[in-house]
Amino acid sequence: MNDFLMFLQDVIPSLLKGTVITLEIAGVSLLLGVVVGLPVGLGRVYGPTWLKRVLGIYTTFFQGTPLLIQLFFVYYGLPAAGITFDRFTAAFLTLGLNSGAYQAEYLRGALQSVSEGQMTAARAIGMSKWQAIRAIILPQALRLVLPAWSNEAISMLKYTAVVYLIAVPDLMGQAKILSSKYFAPIQIYLIVAVFYLVLVGITYFVLRAVEKRAGIPGLTYSPEHGGA
């Protein structure tokens, strides 16, 4: 037992460093995913036909191919075309664009689930289509998309693990280094699994709290089931 504690004492500083990098990559990628996913989702629902098609190709590409291939393509493939990124930029870009595709699809579903009468009523009081989207449709869709978005955030925390394959020293990268250093892969990977579990757990509870705070009776929960 004492040995194990000593061992923990040795590995934890590296793992914490890795955790910071994992959180950084997940955070930046999710944010980039929002920045990309929001307009793409809107364009997929309200854009002209040609735009819907173009955006459809983007989402299909990122949803239809393995994340690892996307990462290798960006990091190893694009330099052949004269476009070179450092490891971190490649990681942010790949995960961000990948998440953007998923977030766009979640948002599309949420936008389409807002009843048509909402748009009709908004237009009837003189709102333009974009005013109606901004003031009426989007505030509802963003609340409806929160549960799916929470899943995306949780998945992202774990997807970031692929970046160790382009030698980014994230939590997984540190695990790889430590497991060779100590010849103790089982112990190391179990400890790392606990790290991921804690990160996911915290994220889950934070986002659940956000969901509850943003909840509206009749929209995100049935009014009969009491307040949020």
Add this chain to the structure above:
Amino acid sequence: MTNSEAAKTQPIVRLEDIYKAFGVTEVLKGVSLSLMPQEVVVLVGPSGTGKSTLLRCVNLLSRPDKGRIWLEELEITAPGVNEDKVRQRVGMVFQEFNLFTHLTALENVMIGMTKVLKMDKRAAHAKALEELERVGLANRADHYPAQLSGGQKQRVAIARALGMDPHVMLFDEPTSALDPELTGEVLAVMQKLAFEGMTMMVVSHEMGFAREVADRVVFMEGGYIVEAGPPEQMFDHPQVDRTRVSQ
């Protein structure tokens, strides 16, 4: 005739020879109708005869294929007319209420004032409360639509439309989605509006309301106006057989 007299006799809404088809189904086949200031016109007739479509043409939610529509002095079917500006002057109440789900009753009434009319928040808040008062729901201002009964929802929807100071109000079967015991409160609000001098065009199956409140009842069938006249004539001495049968 002086100018002020001309203004009085100018119709609020004038529909001239309106045609509308959805695919191969012709819904309106040449309908003409005028609404004078403060007039209440109730459109009656079997379902699917174009009453709602005609109503939706007045605020351009539906665009006629042929024919012209004037809102006061403005021909709204003319090319280049700003639809959003037209709709600010025409209030509409829907069968399914269509209250904004994520907003409280008060916010539902306010949002058009702040976003469309660009009123400042405080003035809009005060006016929205007045409109809710007008439909007897000031005490429900902070309730979300899901926390209101059907009749209350429809009264908030009426307040939302009134908040824009419309020149005419359109009602598209406003009580058809309500339980019978809730229709009374909505009809009472509409009757009050009519007495206050609001110009109203109402699609309804409520014959009692038509008889009591309408200045003119218009019977539609198959995309045409079959007969129109004051309620006493329409209900007691219909000129056209079909009008008689429908009672």
